Amino acid sequence: MTKKYAITVTGITGTTGQYVLPYLLLNLNGDINWAVCSRSKAKAQAQLDATVADLTAVHAKLPDIVEVDLTNQQDINRLVTDTEVVVGMAGPFPSTGYGLQTASAEAGIGYVDLCGDAPHIAKLIREYHERAETSGSTLINACxxxxxxQDTAIRWLVSKVGPLSDVRSIALEMLGSLSGGTVNSMTLNYQIYGSYSALGGPSSFSSERNDTTTATTKLWDYVKKPAKEPRLGGMYVVPSMTQSINTCTVLRSYTLLNRVYGPNFTYAEYDKSRNRVAASVWTFALKCMTGMMRTSWFRRILTAFRPPGTVPSKRTTEAAHATFVIVGNKLDGNPVYMKINVAKDPMYVTAATCICLAAIELLKQRRSGTAPSGIVTPATLGPQLFDQLQEHNVAAEIKSSWP
Ligand SMILES: NC(=O)c1ccc[n+]([C@@H]2O[C@H](COP(=O)([O-])OP(=O)(O)OC[C@H]3O[C@@H](n4cnc5c(N)ncnc54)[C@H](OP(=O)(O)O)[C@@H]3O)[C@@H](O)[C@H]2O)c1
Structure with missing residues (x-):
C-alpha cells in the first residue's frame, strides 16, 4: 500500500527541528511527499515560511503541515497510518513521545528519534523489540x-581497520549549551526512573545483559574516581555525561551486528580532564549532581533555570563545537586513534544532520527491503552513514600514534 508521506517529522518547531527543516528542504529528492507536524498549524506554517525565505534554493517539495497532538491517540494513529518513516523530535520521550514510539512499533513502519533517555529506551526494548520485529517495524532511537x-563512527572505524578491543571515546573539547527541551527530558527521566543506575549497567540495551566479558563494568567505577588513559599519554579522564546512552547503544550495535567488532570488544566513554585535581573535583561534582537529580527541589531549580521552550542563543550555537578521540587496540595489539572534529553545534545543529541522515537512509533501506527490523541502532544501517556525516560538519582522521 502506498502511504501518503514518505517522511513525517514531529517537533519541527523545536530547538532541533529548526535545523531539520532547512536540511530536508535542501536534501530531500523532489519526488518525495513529506509532512511536518505541530500542535499549531499556524506556528509550523510561520516557521516553514521563514525557513524558505532564508534559503537561496529549495530542492524538495514543500511539506504538508499536519496538526498533531501526540497526547491524542487518534492523531498518532493517523500519523503512523499515513507515513513510511516517522522522525520523532517531540520530547520528552518518556511522556510525549512514548505513544508514537509504541504505535510505530505496532504499525510495521520506520521510525527514528532523538531520544537519548537511556532508562526509557531500555524499557522500550524490553516491551516492544519483539513486537516491532513481528510487525516489520524498524525503530532507531538516539539518532x-x-x-x-560514536555509534556510526565505531562501525566505520572497524570497517577500515578490522576488529578492536578496549575501545574508549574521549571528548577532548565540547562547547555548547542545553535547550529547555533537553533539561526537561533529563529531569523527567530522574523523576520516573529515580536514577540512571536503575539502568542496570552498560549492556542494558543488549540481549547479553549478564555477559560480563563484553560489558564494560569498569565504566561505573570511574564515577567513583578519575582514571588515566595510558594510550593518550596518561591523560586524566572523567565520566562523560553521555556515557550511559552512548555506551548502551554501542554495545547493542555490537550484539545486533553479531560481534563484528571483535571477540574482546569493550567500550566506555569519558571527557578529558586537565589534571588529577580537576578530575577529582569534577568526579565528585558529578556524583553530587547525580544524587541531587533524585530530589524534586533540585529538578525544580534546574527547570526554572532552563524552562521548556528555552533555546540556546544564536551566539552560543555559533560558537559550539566538539573534538573527540576514539582509541582502541587492533588485533595485533597496536593502538589505533580516530580524531573526530564536529565543526557545528553538536547538541542541536549536528544532531539535526544526524537524524536526517538516519531517516533518509532508513527510508531507502525499507524501500529496498534491506532494513533491519525491531528496535535497532544507527550503526545497524551500515558504516556508510558515517561517510555521509563526513560530507557535512564532521571530519574524521585515523592515526596510528598520539598525538
Ligand atoms: N540525542 C541527542 O543528541 C539529542 C539532541 C537534541 C535533542 N534531543 C532530545 O530531543 C528532544 C527535543 O528537544 P528540543 O530541544 O529539540 O525540543 P524543544 O525545543 O523542547 O521542542 C519540543 C517540540 O516538541 C513539540 N511538542 C511538544 N509537545 C507536543 C505534543 N503534545 N504533541 C506534538 N508535538 C509536541 C513542540 O511542538 P509544538 O509546540 O509546535 O506542538 C516542539 O516542536 C528532547 O527530548 C531532547 O532531550 C536529543
Missing part, C-alpha cells in the same frame, strides 16, 4: 549526536 556519532 541525535548522542548516540549516532
Amino acid at each position: 541525535g549526536t548522542s548516540s549516532f556519532l
Whole structure:
C-alpha cells in the first residue's frame, strides 16, 4: 500500500527541528511527499515560511503541515497510518513521545528519534523489540549526536581497520549549551526512573545483559574516581555525561551486528580532564549532581533555570563545537586513534544532520527491503552513514600514534 508521506517529522518547531527543516528542504529528492507536524498549524506554517525565505534554493517539495497532538491517540494513529518513516523530535520521550514510539512499533513502519533517555529506551526494548520485529517495524532511537556519532563512527572505524578491543571515546573539547527541551527530558527521566543506575549497567540495551566479558563494568567505577588513559599519554579522564546512552547503544550495535567488532570488544566513554585535581573535583561534582537529580527541589531549580521552550542563543550555537578521540587496540595489539572534529553545534545543529541522515537512509533501506527490523541502532544501517556525516560538519582522521 502506498502511504501518503514518505517522511513525517514531529517537533519541527523545536530547538532541533529548526535545523531539520532547512536540511530536508535542501536534501530531500523532489519526488518525495513529506509532512511536518505541530500542535499549531499556524506556528509550523510561520516557521516553514521563514525557513524558505532564508534559503537561496529549495530542492524538495514543500511539506504538508499536519496538526498533531501526540497526547491524542487518534492523531498518532493517523500519523503512523499515513507515513513510511516517522522522525520523532517531540520530547520528552518518556511522556510525549512514548505513544508514537509504541504505535510505530505496532504499525510495521520506520521510525527514528532523538531520544537519548537511556532508562526509557531500555524499557522500550524490553516491551516492544519483539513486537516491532513481528510487525516489520524498524525503530532507531538516539539518532541525535548522542548516540549516532560514536555509534556510526565505531562501525566505520572497524570497517577500515578490522576488529578492536578496549575501545574508549574521549571528548577532548565540547562547547555548547542545553535547550529547555533537553533539561526537561533529563529531569523527567530522574523523576520516573529515580536514577540512571536503575539502568542496570552498560549492556542494558543488549540481549547479553549478564555477559560480563563484553560489558564494560569498569565504566561505573570511574564515577567513583578519575582514571588515566595510558594510550593518550596518561591523560586524566572523567565520566562523560553521555556515557550511559552512548555506551548502551554501542554495545547493542555490537550484539545486533553479531560481534563484528571483535571477540574482546569493550567500550566506555569519558571527557578529558586537565589534571588529577580537576578530575577529582569534577568526579565528585558529578556524583553530587547525580544524587541531587533524585530530589524534586533540585529538578525544580534546574527547570526554572532552563524552562521548556528555552533555546540556546544564536551566539552560543555559533560558537559550539566538539573534538573527540576514539582509541582502541587492533588485533595485533597496536593502538589505533580516530580524531573526530564536529565543526557545528553538536547538541542541536549536528544532531539535526544526524537524524536526517538516519531517516533518509532508513527510508531507502525499507524501500529496498534491506532494513533491519525491531528496535535497532544507527550503526545497524551500515558504516556508510558515517561517510555521509563526513560530507557535512564532521571530519574524521585515523592515526596510528598520539598525538
Ligand atoms: N540525542 C541527542 O543528541 C539529542 C539532541 C537534541 C535533542 N534531543 C532530545 O530531543 C528532544 C527535543 O528537544 P528540543 O530541544 O529539540 O525540543 P524543544 O525545543 O523542547 O521542542 C519540543 C517540540 O516538541 C513539540 N511538542 C511538544 N509537545 C507536543 C505534543 N503534545 N504533541 C506534538 N508535538 C509536541 C513542540 O511542538 P509544538 O509546540 O509546535 O506542538 C516542539 O516542536 C528532547 O527530548 C531532547 O532531550 C536529543
